[in-house]
Amino acid sequence: MPGKGAKTPAWWYDGAPVPLGARLLAPLYAAVARLRRGLYRRGWLRRRQVPVPVIVVGNITAGGTGKTPLTIELVQRLRAAGWKPGVASRGYGRDDAGTARWVTADLAPGLGGDEPLLIAWKTGVPVRVDRDRVAAARALLQAGCDVVVCDDGLQHYRLARDIEIEVVDAQRRYGNGRPIPAGPLREPVARARDCDFRVVNLGQAGDAGEASVAAGFGEWTMRLCIDSARPLRGRRERPLQAFAGQRVHAVAGIAHPQRFFQMLRDHGIGVVPHAFADHHRFQASDLAFGSELPVLMTEKDAVKCKAFATDWHYAVPLQAELPAAFWVALLDRLGKLARA
Structure with a gap:
């Protein structure tokens, strides 16, 4: 049964046929949830x-x-x-x-x-x-x-x-x-x-x-909304516009990484995407991409990368409006x- 952090099954959202095993288990899950709430x-x-x-x-x-x-x-x-x-x-x-x-x-x-x-x-x-x-x-x-x-x-x-x-x-x-x-x-x-x-x-x-x-x-x-990039080490925060027209490594270990990548593209940034599973435990080797392009990542990922971050690593703050x-x-x- 898919859990938090697991890959979302294709049939949940894209109209693909639901496997027989999932169809058989679903009524049991629903019954348990309904019983618990009723109690x-x-x-x-x-x-x-x-x-x-x-x-x-x-x-x-x-x-x-x-x-x-x-x-x-x-x-x-x-x-x-x-x-x-x-x-x-x-x-x-x-x-x-x-x-x-x-x-x-x-x-x-x-x-x-x-x-x-x-x-x-x-x-x-x-x-x-x-x-x-x-x-x-x-x-x-x-x-x-x-x-x-x-x-x-x-x-x-x-x-x-x-x-x-x-x-x-x-x-x-x-x-x-x-x-x-x-x-x-x-x-x-x-x-x-x-x-x-x-x-x-x-x-x-x-x-x-x-x-x-x-x-x-x-x-x-x-x-x-996103409009800036905060360095994980030392340097000043930069406007996202400063990366427009450049290629960057974009890192997202969240439920919908493509959303983050598209938000960067909407700012004119050339995205080299690196999608990880939601709640991924990052190690330094995960960010070893073989080039010195800037690395832009979600703040949720940045809190797990601060210990081994370099001057090329930036967190992109997300603002809910x-x-x-x-x-x-x-x-x-x-x-x-x-x-x-």
Whole structure:
């Protein structure tokens, strides 16, 4: 069964025939997911509350949809509004996944996980990784946080939440609409109607305009933007325009590496693409390309390459842009929760 970091099966999104084995397993997966959620909804499995608001940023499909860039922007907006946010994450791919720990910008990637490490590096807020998100939320509370943001965890029902934000890839949406492993769905599409906000990730294309209303709740668009390159060692940040007309090695160990490569091409950069599996554990040999072209990589990859980076290695910061009305609506909802 495909997991996080595994290659996405072709039949999920491209219309290819679904193998018989996947078709047979899908109803079992769906039944287990439906039973588990039903047990929590009926109170037969107990949800745990924490005395601060909890915001979950997640999706109902397997794979990347842009949750982490949105989480980073959300944390920064909360801080600007006077909140003291902390981030709870499972920390996928850690060496000792059963050990809870605080993640700081200088922690080894194998101990913290690449996405929590990136969040800590970009925001400086408390980040706690723990399989048990209830325990993670309580630790953040003890650390002085007054709002908990969960990076992923929409299906982690044991932690009660106040606001759910579903993130959807605009191009892929829900794929073939089938449950794992026949399709990408962790839960039925109808589950999304229970979320408070739906954010549709347009990538770089499109315009993050005003909200539309769909299926009884707000749908908002998110655009991912890049405009600079940050050296991993010493030198000053450079505008991406400085690389226009040049060839570069482009490195992406993310769910959809082609999206990153296209974003660079849209800036007039000649891309020599190097795609790695999502959550790839980089070694120095992975970046030995045999030429001294600049190497541009995602920030998620850069946090795992800092230890052996050279002057030719750059991280490309990704900025999530959403309409101002989205932040007004979200902060208004949060304020009402705090007053209640």
